[in-house]
Amino acid sequence: MEHLVWLEATGLSTCLRESLSLLAFPFVLVLHTVGMAFLAGTNAAIDLRVLGVASAMPLRPMERFFPLMWIAFGVSAVSGVLLLVAYPAKGLTNPLFYGKLLLVGAAIVVMRALRKRVFGDPALESGFVSRQSKALAGVSLLLWGGVITSGRLLAYTYTYLRAAEALAGN
């Protein structure tokens, strides 16, 4: 916890947290939201197609969206780190934060598995999608729903805003 007090006293953390500029905390929040929208949204679109929505649309070209999702993930990850740097105690003392990270990890693992299973399948061109692929797509949708939910709940479930409070141990 003392490390978090130190972290919160650094220039970066203080600036993000206390600056009145829209380019500080608000901008990082916006980046995180936009990153989430493109990552979860694109993944959801691929999942829906794998599950059979808009089945007349060819699946193979959707593989081109993976670089987009990785860029969006990068934006979300970097902005997420900055959000944590601004309020480290708030996140790290909240079990739900670790839950969210686990869900994100699982969603990314499933995203990679889906790419391999769906787009790595030579039968894809004939329009065939295996049942395992559909199961992965369904799990992916659930996981991203979980990420969005747990992410939102972080704002409502934290115990400490600042490390000093946690040290005092209310």
Place this chain on the structure above:
Amino acid sequence: MDRALVEWLQSTSLSAAVTGNAWVWPLLETLHFAGLSLLIGTIGLFDLRLLGLAKGLPPKLMARLIPWGLAGFAMNVVTGVLFFVGEPGNYVNNVAFYCKMAFVALAGLNVLVFYLAMVKSVEALGPGDDAPLGAKLVAATSLILWIGVMAAGRLLTFYHDHGIGQIIE
């Protein structure tokens, strides 16, 4: 005008339902974020196709995903109305809220322009085809506007009592 509207809305049973239980607001927010993800993942992706990403997709068939984006938008309109009725004080005197609504309105106009002027030429595009310049402009405008909606939405919380009047002063 503000106060009367706020007080009237706060007196409704719908408002009480939204603010009564502590879990309602976070649930509505989660649905709102899911809705916007669906919108970006379908309509946003369609815009990116028109701008040249994943050209193997024929836009006419890709458009079959758009109803899901519209469903996401509809969900956001519903949750948005519930937010407004639940805590009108957060929004009536909030410049970010008016900006957000302006962006939504402009995005709607942009969609109208697309359907009036461009839908035929875009539907004719096959895999690998480059979209006409006009369609690319509409697509870029769409992306910028929806990102603007998200940005303004995220900034709402910082502008609860910063009305347009106060900015002008």
